[in-house]
Amino acid sequence: MTDPAPAPGRAGTAEGADASSAGGWLMPSETDRHECTWMAWPSAGYTLGDTPEEVAAARRTWAAVANAVIEFEPVRMVVVPADVPVARQHLHPDVELLEAELDDAWMRDIGPTFVRSRDGARLGAVDWVFNGWGAQSWASWEHDSRIGAFVTQATGADAIGSALVNEGGGIHVDGLGTVLLTETVQLDPGRNPGLIRADVEAELARTIGATTCIWLPRGLTRDYDEFGTRGHVDIVATIPSPGVVLLHDQQDASHPDHAVSRQLRELLEDARDARGQRFEVVGVPAPRTLADAEGPVDWSYINHLVVNDGVIACTFGDEQDDASLGVLADAYPGRRVVGVDARPLFDRGGGIHCITQQQPAL
Template sequence: MSDAAPAWVMPSETAPHDCTWMAWPSQGYTLGDTPDEVAAARRTWAAVANAVTAFEPVRMVVVPADVEVARAHLHPDVEIVTAELDDAWMRDIGPSFVRSADGTRLGAVDWVFNGWGAQAWASWEHDARIGALVGGLAGAEVIGSPLVNEGGGIHVDGLGTVLLTETVQLDPGRNPGLARADVEAELARTIGATHCVWLPRGLTRDYDEFGTRGHVDIVATIPSPGIVLLHEQQDPDHPDHAVSRALRELLEDARDARGERFEVVGVPAPRTVADAEGLVDWSYINHLVVNDGVIACTYGDEHDDRALGVLAEAYPGRRVVGVDARPLFDRGGGIHCITQQQPAL
């Protein structure tokens, strides 16, 4: 990568936020087909938003027809802005916020969004415009990018390190013909990445029909420089047991942008290994860091308290709040997937 100073830098999620952005579920697979599914989606998106409001402002993008129902579910402090949507995964359809190198200007990287690699079930006519829309509403300088990417496909430490997976950015359905060097050059230009740590893959279920093909934000994250939290499937009969072990070996050999090795901290997967659809990819890694807090996935599982304790140790001084994420994972994601932080200047 270039040694030139980056024009833009993506701060760590632990840096102070101005607000968190979300999108309200309004149609399709995310909302569900039955009245019970619709109610569960609305309750869960609202539970996450309302939990975040205890720590920082929330701005919710809502389709005009759903403003009344959204308002009925949301804390009065949640600000509603209207726009048409296809889905409600703000981490992926929204921009990745960055700051100028001197910290005085806010930028918003508007990745190309094509339905997680042009998935047959996905639509993205409206969602493809949300990155630029949210960036503009935030008062940011919108930074266009030709790279097909989603916010759930990257995690940064704020010092130039980025975690990503080969099956996302190098996915033929996203960026056919691009090599690692091409992706790395674009990440250097847009988010100030000076060192990429490529994971070979994500969790097993994420490659099913409604998966993302390997998003890193259910696999690993960087709570502070030099530390990696890693999803650790402890059941040897689950295929992610082998995935976790391989990723640990890779990360323990890897170095960050400073040239230093990582300390890899395992976060135990839930004891539950399957639901009605098959083996689960439920993950405590898919949490959102907010001002003075962490909004974490819970599953009504015996490992919930243990995992939230690991998160509390990883984020000292922050209050960890659990929200039942099973209705989110039923739809293909978690708390991190439906949120996007806007850093403070």
């Protein structure tokens, strides 16, 4: 626990994390074929909302995402038993409902992270410890902390336990051993007190086959507010194909994320992936809307879900929507990009990627 961490902003390589010693597991790229997408239905708390209008907006938005995904691949929705009738009213009839108790509805974070055996024959599911995004005062996780195991059992995947407090929104991979992550998430004292980079890298090597960890120093500014995650990477950067990074590009100098975008671009252009190659960094311009009643927004087109033959992307009723979804279309050739209004999601602290979790096909 006292080994020195790699220099700030540099990629760290997990010792011994090659194909023969990484536990036999590898997290595939999100662009690989999926068996299905997992989601959870909003049933309580701030995610659902306090007023009839907020409740309707939450249900409408979660359903819009599920109903967009079902056009490309199966959707399995975890639902509190009492909410099965209302969920069925909103969802496409082909969406499968599975009953379990929930605290919240951010499946990316409460569900498992799926991996495959090196020979591609077995499905594994990493059940991270979930503690409400670093034991935040407003969060509850009595039920959500069990959803990883529930989903794992439902899939028949091999269960891969982990003592690391982590969420699926805190990592992005290229399927070749590269992982993007954020110092303020995995090294958050509220999540993993006392851990250093080497500890995290060793666990990611064991569980998801990571051989090269690229540490971002921080996430977007709004993500550090009350209902934020303290820096999830999945609204900041993603890897659409080996050697390419899509980066949130806040072009307005008056927004605090303008400086963040510049800092992260410099770091990523200097980083090397698991193959030892540099990245092409492609900026995805942020929405032109800069603020709402709560302050500077973190609206981001990066927080999309790649599905079989498609991309489900966030839109914001913003004049930038069409152009930035065009950047996504170029980054994912051959896939149809479908936009869903994600403003109600971002009002609650997340986006489309945050409420979904892909299960890779074997």
